[in-house]
Each structure stands twice: as C-alpha cells, then as structure tokens.
Amino acid sequence: xxxxxxxxxxxxxxxxxxxxxxxxxVNIESGEFFVIVGPSGCGKSTLLRMIAGLxxxxxxxxxxxxxxxxxWSPSQRDISMVFQNYALYPHLNVRENIVFGLRVxxxxxxxxxxRLLEACEMLNLTAYLNRKPxxxxxxxxxxxxxxxxxxxxxPICLMDEPLSNLDAKLRAHMRGEIxxxxxxxxxxxxxxxxxxxxxxxxxxxxxxxxxxKIQQIGRPIDIYNHxxxxxxxxxxxxxxxxxxxxxxxxxxxxxxxxxDLKLTMTLPKLKTSTYIIGLRPExxxxxxxxxxxxxxVQVEINHVELLGNDTLFSFQINDQQWIAKxxxxxxxxxxxxISIALDADELCVFDKDTRQLVHSSTRQDHDELQKGVLx
Amino acid sequence: MAMENPTTTxxxxxxxxxxxxxxxxxxxxxxxxxxxxxxxxLFSVFVFYPLFRTIYLSFFLTNQKGLPTVFVGFDNFxxxxxxxxxxxxxxxxxxxxxxxxxxxxxxxxxxxxxxNEKLKGIHFFRTIFASSLGVSVAAASVTWLFIxxxxxxxxxxxxxxxxxxxxxWLADPHWALLAVSMTTIWLNLGFSFLIxxxxxxxxxxxxxxxxxxxxxxxxxxxxRITIPMLSPTLFFxxxxxxxxxxxxxxxxxxxxxGGPGQTTNLMVYxxxxxAFVNFNFxxxxxxxxxxxxxxxxxxxxxxxxxxxxxxxx
Amino acid sequence: MMAIKRxxxxxxxxxxxxxxxxxxxxxxLVSFMSTKEVLMGHLIPKSFSLTNYIDAFQALPLLxxxxxxxxxSIITTIGQIIVCSLAAYAFVFIEFRGRQFLFFLFVSTMMxxxxxxxxxxxxxxxxxxxxxxxxxxxxxxxxxxxxTFLLRQxxxxxxxxxxxxSRMAGLGxxxxxxxxxxxxxxxxxxxxxxxxxxxxxxxYLWPLLVTTDERSRTAQIGLRQLHAQENxxxxxxVMAGVVIVAIPTLLVLFLGQKHLQKGLMDGAVK
Numbered sequence: 001x002x003x004x005x006x007x008x009x010x011x012x013x014x015x016x017x018x019x020x021x022x023x024x025x026v027n028i029e030s031g032e033f034f035v036i037v038g039p040s041g042c043g044k045s046t047l048l049r050m051i052a053g054l055x056x057x058x059x060x061x062x063x064x065x066x067x068x069x070x071x072w073s074p075s076q077r078d079i080s081m082v083f084q085n086y087a088l089y090p091h092l093n094v095r096e097n098i099v100f101g102l103r104v105x106x107x108x109x110x111x112x113x114x115r116l117l118e119a120c121e122m123l124n125l126t127a128y129l130n131r132k133p134x135x136x137x138x139x140x141x142x143x144x145x146x147x148x149x150x151x152x153x154x155p156i157c158l159m160d161e162p163l164s165n166l167d168a169k170l171r172a173h174m175r176g177e178i179x180x181x182x183x184x185x186x187x188x189x190x191x192x193x194x195x196x197x198x199x200x201x202x203x204x205x206x207x208x209x210x211x212x213k214i215q216q217i218g219r220p221i222d223i224y225n226h227x228x229x230x231x232x233x234x235x236x237x238x239x240x241x242x243x244x245x246x247x248x249x250x251x252x253x254x255x256x257x258x259x260d261l262k263l264t265m266t267l268p269k270l271k272t273s274t275y276i277i278g279l280r281p282e283x284x285x286x287x288x289x290x291x292x293x294x295x296x297v298q299v300e301i302n303h304v305e306l307l308g309n310d311t312l313f314s315f316q317i318n319d320q321q322w323i324a325k326x327x328x329x330x331x332x333x334x335x336x337x338i339s340i341a342l343d344a345d346e347l348c349v350f351d352k353d354t355r356q357l358v359h360s361s362t363r364q365d366h367d368e369l370q371k372g373v374l375x
Numbered sequence: 376m377a378m379e380n381p382t383t384t385x386x387x388x389x390x391x392x393x394x395x396x397x398x399x400x401x402x403x404x405x406x407x408x409x410x411x412x413x414x415x416x417l418f419s420v421f422v423f424y425p426l427f428r429t430i431y432l433s434f435f436l437t438n439q440k441g442l443p444t445v446f447v448g449f450d451n452f453x454x455x456x457x458x459x460x461x462x463x464x465x466x467x468x469x470x471x472x473x474x475x476x477x478x479x480x481x482x483x484x485x486x487x488x489x490x491n492e493k494l495k496g497i498h499f500f501r502t503i504f505a506s507s508l509g510v511s512v513a514a515a516s517v518t519w520l521f522i523x524x525x526x527x528x529x530x531x532x533x534x535x536x537x538x539x540x541x542x543x544w545l546a547d548p549h550w551a552l553l554a555v556s557m558t559t560i561w562l563n564l565g566f567s568f569l570i571x572x573x574x575x576x577x578x579x580x581x582x583x584x585x586x587x588x589x590x591x592x593x594x595x596x597x598x599r600i601t602i603p604m605l606s607p608t609l610f611f612x613x614x615x616x617x618x619x620x621x622x623x624x625x626x627x628x629x630x631x632x633g634g635p636g637q638t639t640n641l642m643v644y645x646x647x648x649x650a651f652v653n654f655n656f657x658x659x660x661x662x663x664x665x666x667x668x669x670x671x672x673x674x675x676x677x678x679x680x681x682x683x684x685x686x687x688x
Numbered sequence: 689m690m691a692i693k694r695x696x697x698x699x700x701x702x703x704x705x706x707x708x709x710x711x712x713x714x715x716x717l718v719s720f721m722s723t724k725e726v727l728m729g730h731l732i733p734k735s736f737s738l739t740n741y742i743d744a745f746q747a748l749p750l751l752x753x754x755x756x757x758x759x760x761s762i763i764t765t766i767g768q769i770i771v772c773s774l775a776a777y778a779f780v781f782i783e784f785r786g787r788q789f790l791f792f793l794f795v796s797t798m799m800x801x802x803x804x805x806x807x808x809x810x811x812x813x814x815x816x817x818x819x820x821x822x823x824x825x826x827x828x829x830x831x832x833x834x835x836t837f838l839l840r841q842x843x844x845x846x847x848x849x850x851x852x853x854s855r856m857a858g859l860g861x862x863x864x865x866x867x868x869x870x871x872x873x874x875x876x877x878x879x880x881x882x883x884x885x886x887x888x889x890x891x892y893l894w895p896l897l898v899t900t901d902e903r904s905r906t907a908q909i910g911l912r913q914l915h916a917q918e919n920x921x922x923x924x925x926v927m928a929g930v931v932i933v934a935i936p937t938l939l940v941l942f943l944g945q946k947h948l949q950k951g952l953m954d955g956a957v958k
Contacts, residue, residue: 075856084849091871410778413775414771414794417827418794418831420828426800428807441810486704494694497701510711513892515711517915521927532729564708618801628893646807650810656807
C-alpha cells in the first residue's frame with residue numbers, strides 16, 4: 001500500500017514566479033526508506049515541508065494513507081519530523097523536549113514515561129534526561145531529536161538533512177543507527193539529503209531532484225549503474241562519472257573518442273551520430289595481458305591523489321579532465337605517461353541533445369556473481 | 376472526498392479551493408490582528424489620533440476647555456513666526472542641541488573606549504560610567520541646582536579656588552543655557568555610554584588581532600577599525616540624543632523655568648506653558664506641529680547625509 | 689612599560705569615575721548635613737544622622753508617592769511586555785497580508801515624539817476620567833514601537849524550525865507563544881522590563897500633567913514639590929529626597945546593567 005502519494009504536485013510562490021517544484025508524481029510505499037537527494041536549491045526541502053504541511057501545495061494532490069491530505073494541518077497528518085538543526089526547545093531539558101509532543105496530544109503520563117524510557121534506552125540518552133540542549137554535544141542533540149520522533153510513534157517520519165551538522169565519523173555511525181530504528185518500527189521514512197553517500201547507503205529507493213523536477217526514481221544501485229541522464233550520472237558517484245563527447249559510427253560499430261581512442265561497440269538501436277559517453281572512474285582499468293575486451297591507451301597524468309587504499313589520478317581526454325580510481329597505492333608523478341585500459345561494455349551513452357541515457361551496460365549488475373558467493 | 380481519482384494526464388487538479396470562504400482565506404490575517412490589536416488600539420488612541428488632532432487644532436482658536444472655536448487657517452503659524460518669543464525658543468533649542476549632542480557622543484565614546492580596556496575591576500568602572508541612566512531628570516536637576524547654587528554650591532567654590540569670580544550660573548543669561556546643557560550632558564552620558572560600549576563589545580576581536588599582526592598601533596586601529604565598525608551605533612545614538620534634545624523639559628522646569636529672559640525657554644517648555652499654563656491650545660498645537668516637522672526634517676537629513684557614511688556589516 | 693601604562697590608565701579611570709559620580713556622591717553627602725553645614729559649604733557631613741530623611745518623609749506624602757511610582761512602573765512594565773511581545777510575535781511568526789504595511793505603521797510611531805501628542809492626549813485622559821488615576825500613567829505606555837522592535841529582534845533569532853516542530857506537534861499560535869517563545873526570550877523580556885521600569889520611574893512631564901492631587905503624585909513630582917517648598921533653606925532635606933527617589937532605579941540599573949547593555953544594542957542597531 002502506498003503510504004504517501006504525490007500526484008502532479010507543484011509549488012510556486014506568488015502567481016507568476018518560477019516553479020519551485022513542478023508536476024511531481026511519486027508513490028512512497030508503507031515501511032519504505034525513501035531518500036530524496038539533489039543539489040541545494042533543487043526543491044527537496046520544500047517538497048518535504050509540503051508533505052509535512054508546513055508549506056501549502058500550490059497544485060496537485062497529496063494523499064496520506066490513501067486520503068487526500070492537502071488541507072490537513074501538520075498535526076492532523078500524524079507525521080514526525082527531524083530537522084536539520086534539530087529544533088530542540090532550548091528552555092526545556094531532554095526529558096521535556098522528548099515528551100513535548102506527547103503532552104500536547106494529551107497522552108497519559110504512564111504511557112509517556114514508558115515511551116520516553118524505551119526511546120532513551122535505545123539511543124543511550126538515559127543519563128542526560130535532565131540536561132538542557134546547550135549542555136549536550138552535537139551527536140547527543142541529534143539523538144534527542146531522533147528520540148522525539150520515535151516517541152511520537154507516527155507511521156511516517158520525515159527527516160531533513162538530519163546528519164549534516166555532525167562530523168564524518170558520527171555521521172557514518174548514525175546512518176546505520178537511523179536505518180536500524182526505521183527497520184525496527186517499520187516506519188515509512190522520507191529522508192532528504194544532499195549527501196549522495198547517505199542516499200546510496202540508506203535508501204530502499206531514492207529520488208533525484210533537480211530544479212524542482214524528478215530526474216530519476218529507483219533503487220540506489222540501479223541508479224548508480226543506469227543513470228537516467230547526465231545530471232544523475234554526474235551527481236551520483238564520487239569521484240563523479242567521466243564524460244565527453246564521442247562519435248558513434250553504426251557501420252564500423254566503433255565509438256570514436258578521439259583519433260587515438262576508438263572502442264568497438266555494438267549498439268544496434270543507435271544511429272550514427274555524436275553522443276555523450278560516460279565512464280565511472282573505477283572502470284578505468286590497469287591493462288591486463290590477453291584481455292580481448294580491453295582497449296589500451298596512453299595518457300599523461302596531471303594530478304595524483306594517494307588515498308591509502310585507492311589512488312586517484314587525472315588526465316586529459318579531449319577537453320575534459322578524467323579521473324581514474326585504481327586499487328592500491330600507485331606512486332605516479334604528474335607528467336608520467338601510463339597505459340590505461342577501457343572496456344567498451346562499461347560505457348554509458350547519453351543522447352547529446354536530450355542528455356538522456358540511451359545505452360548502459362548490464363554487466364555491472366552482479367546477480368550471477370553474487371549467487372556464487374552467497375552461502 | 377472532493378478529489379476522487381485525480382487524473383495524472385497533465386490536468387492539474389485546481390486546489391485554489393473554490394469552497395474556501397473569505398473567512399478561511401484570511402485566517403492568518405485574523406490571527407495576526409488579534410495579536411496586534413492591543414498595540415493598534417493604543418497607537419490609534421494615543422499616537423495617531425492626537426497627531427491629527429494636533430494638526431487640526433493648530434488651525435483654530437481654542438477656548439478655555441481646549442475646544443476649537445474659530446477656524447483661523449495659518450494664522451497661528453504666522454503669528455508664531457512673527458513672535459520674538461517663539462523664535463527665541465527655536466534658537467535656544469538649536470543652541471541647546473549644539474551644546475549637548477556632540478559633547479554627549481564624544482564623551483561617551485571616550486568613556487566607552489576606556490571601559491573597553493581589559494583591566495582588573497573594570498566592571499566597577501563600567502557601572503559608574505552608566506550610573507546616570509539610573510538617575511531621573513528630577514533627581515539630577517535638583518542635585519545640579521544645588522551644585523550651581525551661587526553661594527553654597529560646589530561649582531563656585533571650585534572656580535573660586537582658581538581665583539575666578541563667582542558666577543550666577545542659572546540666573547546669568549550668558550551661562551544659564553550652558554548650565555542646563557551641562558546637566559543634560561551628564562544625564563545623557565549613562566545611556567550613550569551603555570549603547571556605545573555595547574557596540575564596541577560587538578566588534579569582532581579577530582579584526583584587532585589580525586591588524587596587530589600587520590603592525591597597526593592603537594590609534595590606527597581606532598581610526599580604521601573601531602570607528603568604522605562602530606558607525607551604526609554612533610549614528611543611532613546621535614539620532615536618539617538629537618530627538619531627546621528636542622524634547623527636553625524636566626531640566627528646564629526645575630533649573631530655570633525658561634529664564635533668565637527666555638534664554639532657556641526650549642520649545643517643549645514653551646509648549647507646556649502655552650498649553651497648560653495659558654491654556655492656549657491652538658497656539659501650542661501650532662508649536663507642536665512645527666516641533667514635529669523640525670524633528671522629522673532633522674532626522675531625515677541625518678539619515679540622508681550620515682547614513683551614507685555609516686558602515687554596516 | 690606595561691605597568692606604567694596600566695597604572696596611568698587606572699589613574700585616568702579613577703579620576704573620571706569620581707568626576708562622573710560626583711553629583712550622586714554629593715547629593716548623598718549633603719543629605720546628611722544640617723542646614724548650618726550646608727550654608728558653610730562643607731563637603732563631608734559631621735555625622736550621618738537621619739534627621740533629613742525623617743523630615744523629607746514628614747514634609748510630604750513622600751512614602752505615598754514612592755508607592756505610586758513603584759506601582760505605576762511595575763504595571764507599565766508588565767503591560768508593555770505583554771502588549772509588545774504579542775505584537776512582535778505577530779510580526780515574526782505569522783505571515784499575513786499587510787504585514788509590511790502594519791510594520792511601517794509601527795515604525796512611523798517612532799518618528800512621532802510623545803510631546804507632539806500631549807495636548808490631545810491630555811484632553812482624552814481628562815474625558816476618560818483618568819486624571820489622578822493609575823490608568824493615565826500606565827495604559828498609554830503599554831504599546832511602544834521600541835519595545836516591539838526590541839522583542840522582534842530577539843524573536844527573529846528563534847529558529848523557525850522550533851515553530852514548525854511545535855506546529856507538527858499540534859500547538860496553536862497562542863500556546864506556542866506562551867510555552868515556547870516567551871520562556872525562550874526570558875532575557876530580552878528582562879531587558880525590556882528594566883528599560884521600561886527606568887523610563888517610567890523617571891518620567892516627568894506626563895505625570896506632572898495628569899496628576900493634580902497629592903495622593904496620586906509620583907515620586908518625581910514629589911521631588912519637585914519638595915524642592916519648591918524647601919527651596920531656600922532645607923537643602924539637606926531636599927537632597928535626602930533626591931537620594932530616596934534615585935535609589936530604586938540605581939539599584940535596578942546596577943543589577944540589570946549587563947542585560948540592558950546587550951539587549952538595547954540588539955534592539956537598536958541590528
């Protein structure tokens with residue numbers, strides 16, 4: 001059953017200004033962890049706030065639990081929300097902050113206490129119940145905000161960049177924590193972030209938004225492998241996907257990147273024309289002897305980053321800087337000329353004008369391999 | 376449900392809600408109005424209505440009860456501008472502003488700079504510097520009245536130590552306005568100091584640190600950092616002092632009663648006498664209108680000329 | 689070098705502090721002097737006898753006027769906090785059509801000095817029958833543009849997410865105002881309170897106009913009468929009156945100076 005349904009939803013301020021959100025259609029399933037991701041200003045927070053009831057819906061229909069909810073007040077929607085800055089009441093201690101909403105809803109003191117203790121135990125907050133928010137660390141405040149969402153026992157929880165004020169280590173920890181809690185309660189989670197790592201690792205599905213329009217909705221891994229357009233391709237993945245224009249010749253079945261670099265490739269559906277090709281940094285390989293799928297090319301390195309476990313280096317392809325990611329430590333210097341291997345099968349091909357995906361490999365979907373590893 | 380089976384074929388279901396009544400649409404306005412109502416009522420009764428009423432009265436002759444009797448057009452104003460007494464009170468007011476406003480601001484700035492030094496016990500000095508804010512016009516005036524007392528007052532005792540002849544401060548036309556100004560400056564210092572000092576404390580310390588690394592000295596920092604950063608505060612305190620100076624009443628009432636020879640008959644005091652001693656509301660209203668326009672013009676001029684030079688962060 | 693600089697700074701500070709505080713010290717010292725001592729022009733009284741204070745209380749219903757001042761100041765302070773915080777709330781937390789206009793209207797009242805409206809206001813108060821009543825001394829000052837601005841500046845620092853979180857919890861405007869905004873803004877309410885108390889306690893012209901009988905006079909007017917009565921001879925008694933009238937506000941100022949300084953700055957300049 002779809003818990004939250006958006007039909008043709010648009011948002012604009014005033015009457016003639018540009019749309020913040022335009023004709024958005026999406027169904028969010030019950031118990032799903034749904035991530036909305038996009039660059040800043042893409043309308044993702046506005047969308048979340050429309051679902052919460054904090055912003056009006058200019059056009060379209062919002063349904064919650066199957067019922068039209070456009071004009072329900074925020075509290076009628078039975079939704080909990082975690083804000084980026086946590087929105088803790090500075091004058092109340094942790095205990096009062098957590099049960100604030102329950103008091104408003106006139107839930108009995110016994111029940112309040114029960115839920116409070118349960119949530120605090122889960123989030124290790126029991127020792128801090130009498131502290132004020134300013135006496136807490138960033139991570140603790142974040143957990144109080146989570147606890148507040150948990151005790152409400154609302155079927156739907158909205159989170160607006162809840163981890164962006166934490167340091168990297170804590171963020172990684174809380175990603176797992178939030179996912180665990182969401183699974184445990186079966187909450188329908190709508191989670192807004194600009195961080196693609198969060199989007200990739202936490203979501204059952206994710207939606208990529210740009211300039212108020214849906215770019216793609218799907219399982220994170222599918223989006224990674226088959227980005228719907230060049231925006232998604234460059235937005236998801238770090239370092240981002242390498243791209244450049246290339247000419248596909250249908251007769252010779254060759255994709256020509258430049259005069260030295262041609263890849264043989266069969267693309268029966270495509271006509272001879274110029275396309276944009278994309279290749280993820282990890283698909284630029286170390287040349288292996290006797291691999292017929294490989295095309296080897298010499299490049300001149302102009303920048304190297306040693307990450308310890310990986311090495312990133314960049315080089316010029318046509319007018320673009322490409323980045324390659326190799327496992328292990330490679331002590332290259334700028335100016336070194338090295339050979340790299342490309343595999344035509346791993347390319348994504350986009351239409352030059354519409355920038356939509358026209359071809360992507362299915363090789364990366366490791367279903368077969370995975371079966372071999374699973375016990 | 377109003378919206379069964381909404382189509383997804385690009386036809387946007389209109390949610391401008393034909394069934395939302397005017398009452399519902401303006402709900403937020405109504406709520407806001409409830410919150411604003413007490414203020415709005417009070418402002419209407421005690422600020423806006425009186426303003427228009429004053430302008431209205433200024434075109435009339437009034438009777439003993441202050442009710443308008445005969446419409447006289449601009450006669451009240453014409454008479455005022457022909458009256459030496461009124462022109463004297465305008466002149467005295469401007470002189471008074473000249474004596475008090477710049478001095479208050481400069482002295483307060485000096486005090487604030489001193490109080491901004493990091494020294495042990497500086498809090499005590501800050502409290503002393505602000506103390507005149509806690510003294511009422513009446514209390515201060517009565518105290519200064521005694522300080523100015525020609526025979527018993529301490530001021531004449533001090534100047535006689537230097538061999539200067541005793542001065543009859545409040546009865547001598549040459550000195551009376553200056554004496555009132557001294558009292559006023561002292562009264563102003565507490566508030567001005569507090570505001571300017573607050574402004575100083577708000578300046579980001581790292582500006583000083585970084586300029587010290589560049590080798591800037593105290594006075595260079597004062598000129599290039601402190602004063603520019605403080606300019607919004609100085610502008611504010613200048614405007615406030617100016618408006619306050621226009622409205623001076625208590626000092627005059629207690630110290631000189633407008634004398635000697637009208638030299639300290641500032642505008643508000645003149646208005647008070649015309650309105651509530653002579654009960655000539657028409658004339659007094661005309662004076663009020665002129666006072667109001669003067670304040671308006673001076674503040675606007677100040678905004679126009681000074682604000683350009685003010686550095687806002 | 690540092691020691692010399694510091695030492696000279698202290699000398700300057702002490703000299704200036706003495707100079708500035710002198711009128712207050714002087715009033716205090718004279719309040720203990722006999723008429724004879726005053727006439728001789730002494731600086732230090734021979735003994736700290738309280739006769740002048742007793743005389744001051746006997747010469748006038750000074751105690752009564754002190755109580756009047758206290759009550760008037762407290763009522764005005766509470767009233768102003770309530771009225772101004774309600775208005776400030778609307779400007780910060782409710783988005784409504786006409787907000788800009790109403791805000792401008794509030795700004796414009798700053799440009800209208802109280803003196804400009806004093807004649808009709810006197811008539812209004814007379815018609816309302818408020819002469820010699822606390823109402824005349826308090827109610828007209830409940831709404832002030834300054835107070836509204838000061839609080840608005842502080843309310844604006846409350847994250848809007850706090851409002852949104854309470855909306856999601858089901859709080860209406862009034863409960864959000866009472867349960868969150870007011871407690872969170874305690875410090876700025878105190879600032880406004882101190883400022884309002886000081887200005888009300890010290891106000892002079894308006895109380896002079898709207899109180900005519902002795903029992904409803906405020907302390908400032910009491911002081912005026914004391915001075916008028918005792919003008920020539922009893923300076924010690926008059927100064928005792930000055931000290932009595934100044935003590936409450938000086939105390940409030942000393943206790944609340946930090947609050948006042950921070951709060952006034954925020955309201956004024958930001």
